[in-house]
Amino acid sequence: MAFEPLRLALIGCGRIAQVAHLPALEKADGVELAAVSDPSPEVAEAVARRYGVTAAYTTHAQVLADPAVEAVLVAAPDRFHYPITAEALTAGRHVLVEKPLAATSAEAEALAELVGRTGLVLQVGAMKRHDEGLRYARRFVAERLGEIRSFNAWYRIGDLRPGIEATLFPRVYADRAARESEASFKADRQRYLLVTHGAHVFDTVRFLLGEVESVVARHRRHGRDSRDSWDQVWQVLLTMASGAIGTVNIIVDTPGVPSEGVEVFGASGSVRVDTPFPFYRQASIVRAYAGGETVTPALTDGDAYERQAEAFARTVRTGGEPDPGVHDGLQAVRLIEATAAAAESGQEIAL
Structure with missing residues (x-):
């Protein structure tokens, strides 16, 4: 330092x-x-x-x-x-x-x-922008894939996640009244889940592939005991400013372990990124193909929360642009709103 x-x-x-x-x-x-x-x-x-x-x-x-x-x-x-x-x-x-x-x-x-x-x-x-695997994939997309043609991204919250969290999380100090109050604000499960998970996956797509031109979306709910506990599914089709098209899939809950990742297909190769649950503190696993060979880099720095704090301090002290910055945050919110509007209207929403 x-x-x-x-x-x-x-x-x-x-x-x-x-x-x-x-x-x-x-x-x-x-x-x-x-x-x-x-x-x-x-x-x-x-x-x-x-x-x-x-x-x-x-x-x-x-x-x-x-x-x-x-x-x-x-x-x-x-x-x-x-x-x-x-x-x-x-x-x-x-x-x-x-x-x-x-x-x-x-x-x-x-x-x-x-x-x-x-x-x-x-x-x-x-x-996630400070995940070593995603950063490697971004460089590979820019330098080796050529024209980007399609992609698939997913963010799936598995029904085993609560048990995984209970194992990995430290003791959490909480105020019971505050917790009950927050639960009431999260009762609009459809809105809350799209916002909290969409913010990640949409930012990842933009980080790898640039600006989004339009959104088509479908949403479904699958009932369990009550309306408040309905599972939620979004299937989103994005057209990028580059002309590439791809899908984003958000599912809460799906049987099994959480799953997050993205595949990108270009004229000269492809890359797949599988991102572990962040509290395992492992970098994303990358499989990159181009020129007749597949590369799986060995990446060891897996605490993206630590890396983002260090990047923030470095930007404040030495200058440069924050990553992600306010424009990126704004675009993620616009994509969340566009997805909600597209799912409700059945129409393609231009950004």
């Missing part, structure tokens, strides 16, 4: 913060955890004790008033991403915000304008 550590505060100490961000920040080079905040004082104090942080707040306003804080990681629920991020940028703080960037494209556009006006760094927490 060739620069002073970035003094970062965590806003929101919920499950994703405790199982993903905090363990990554503890290891990340170039980052110093300066403060944590959560509306529950018990949760904020428990997390602060676990990670040896002296500043534990209950509001993000307290965080932004702390002169020791240079940047914030916003891990609050989705509906708070816009207001907290906007306030942080206005207060002169750099921001790493969990995906999705905002709840609507209008909010995301407002954040893009604010970034342009302040000149501060805003990085979106689509951490």
Whole structure:
């Protein structure tokens, strides 16, 4: 590390913060955890004790008033991403915000304008971009595949995931009242699942293949005990600005283990990426074919959450563009909205 550590505060100490961000920040080079905040004082104090942080707040306003804080990681629920991020940028703080960037494209556009006006760094927490396997695949697509013709991407949440999480996750401090309140906001399962999983898979497609020109989508629900527990399926056809066409498949839940990946087919070869459940902390497995040979690179750095925190700190300290930046976050939100509109209307939606 060739620069002073970035003094970062965590806003929101919920499950994703405790199982993903905090363990990554503890290891990340170039980052110093300066403060944590959560509306529950018990949760904020428990997390602060676990990670040896002296500043534990209950509001993000307290965080932004702390002169020791240079940047914030916003891990609050989705509906708070816009207001907290906007306030942080206005207060002169750099921001790493969990995906999705905002709840609507209008909010995301407002954040893009604010970034342009302040000149501060805003990085979106689509951490898959910092997966070594996906980064290898991106280079292979650009350098070896030639004209891209088609692709298939999938994001399938297996019904074995709860047991896998119970095995891999550390103890999570939680406020029962807050958990019940959040459950009510997630009751619109169709919207919540498309947003939370679509944000990842759509960003991955754009990361590998560029801009999307249009969306066609179909959605189906499959009932179990009640409407609230219906399984959900989206099948999406994307036409890229390059002319390539491909599919995105999102399924919640499917029997078996979680499965995520993408295949890309070009004029000169193909590449397949299989992305493990992120808490295994393994890089994606890549099988790349071109010129009559198949290559499977050995990739060992598998903590994408740690890599994204280090990339954020490096961008703040040394310059350059954040990856992904505010434009990428905006486009992901637009793709989520376009998919919902296309599934509802049955029409092709142009972006």
